[in-house]
Structure formats: C-alpha cells, structure tokens
Amino acid sequence: MATKTTITWDEFLTAGEEWQRWEWVDGEVEFMSPANPRHEQLLVWLIESLAKYCRSHPEWIAFASNCAFVMTSGNWRMPDASLVRKERFPGGRVSGTKIDFAPDVAFEIYSPGDTPSQLQYKRKDYQQSGIIQVWIDLDTRLVELIYPDRPLQYFQEDQALVIDRLPDFSPDLKSLFSV
Numbered sequence: 001m002a003t004k005t006t007i008t009w010d011e012f013l014t015a016g017e018e019w020q021r022w023e024w025v026d027g028e029v030e031f032m033s034p035a036n037p038r039h040e041q042l043l044v045w046l047i048e049s050l051a052k053y054c055r056s057h058p059e060w061i062a063f064a065s066n067c068a069f070v071m072t073s074g075n076w077r078m079p080d081a082s083l084v085r086k087e088r089f090p091g092g093r094v095s096g097t098k099i100d101f102a103p104d105v106a107f108e109i110y111s112p113g114d115t116p117s118q119l120q121y122k123r124k125d126y127q128q129s130g131i132i133q134v135w136i137d138l139d140t141r142l143v144e145l146i147y148p149d150r151p152l153q154y155f156q157e158d159q160a161l162v163i164d165r166l167p168d169f170s171p172d173l174k175s176l177f178s179v
Contacts, residue, residue, distance in 0.1 A: 102129035
C-alpha cells in the first residue's frame with residue numbers, strides 16, 4: 001500500500017513543466033494528457049459562454065482550466081472550466097493562488113488519455129464535494145449532467161443544456177458540437 005505524501009502549494013506549482021497540467025490526487029502529482037486541438041477549440045467556446053453568462057449574472061464567477069480547487073477529499077482538482085458563486089469568496093473578491101473549496105459547477109471535456117478509473121475517481125471526488133458536473137463527450141456528441149443528489153441526465157446536440165441552479169444558462173449544444 002502506497003503511503004500518502006504531503007506537498008506544499010509552492011512544490012505543487014513546480015511539480016512539472018510550464019506546458020504541462022497536473023492535479024494533486026491522493027498524495028501524488030497526477031499529470032494530465034495534453035489536450036487535442038478540438039478539445040481546446042471547444043473549451044474556448046465554453047469559456048466564452050460562461051463569461052457571457054457571468055456578465056449577465058454577476059453573482060457567478062467563471063474560471064478556466066488552470067485554476068486549482070480543493071476538494072472535500074483534500075485533492076487539488078483543475079476542471080476544464082468552472083463556475084463559483086461570488087458570495088463564497090471573502091468580500092466577493094477572488095484572491096490567492098488556489099481556491100480552498102470546490103467549485104459549484106465543474107465542466108469537463110472527455111480526453112482520449114483519460115482512463116476509466118481516473119474518470120470514475122474524479123466523478124466521485126466531485127460528487128463528494130457537492131459539485132454539479134457537466135461532462136462533454138465530443139465523440140458521442142452528448143453532454144452528461146450530474147447533480148450530487150440526482151440521477152444522471154443526458155443532453156443531445158439538438159437539445160438545450162439546462163442546469164436548474166443556473167437561471168438563463170442554456171447554451172446551444174448544436175453550436176458547441178459544431179466547433
């Protein structure tokens with residue numbers, strides 16, 4: 001049985017090369033596979049949609065993929081994109097280098113390098129942290145919506161993604177998958 005190690009935030013920041021992405025999972029630095037161009041193109045579209053949403057709903061703050069959040073498990077996760085209620089930050093202002101709590105909503109785009117066990121563990125980590133999860137599958141053109149306390153929902157490209165805790169957020173999935 002492997003023993004968990006500890007790491008400081010500064011050590012975590014220098015664990016890899018500048019071009020790499022990594023997370024802190026169960027006492028180990030876990031490197032993520034590089035994203036393919038289509039993944040990155042879709043991510044830009046998603047972040048643009050989230051930024052537009054936050055401009056019209058200033059009670060929300062959007063984050064891109066290089067922001068680390070602390071999960072209930074103690075793991076440091078970096079979703080592809082995320083939303084956090086502004087009120088969760090002291091004075092409603094973001095500060096520091098990492099966020100010491102989990103996001104309210106995490107958006108993830110499946111990557112070819114993701115193993116089933118990594119995906120299952122990340123989903124579990126998110127669920128235990130009370131996160132609404134949005135998983136986007138470019139190959140099947142499906143979006144999976146996972147609430148921490150409800151059954152899984154699927155959305156096809158001819159449907160609008162509706163997340164009931166995000167009023168007026170309903171991105172056009174056909175547009176998303178045409179990227």
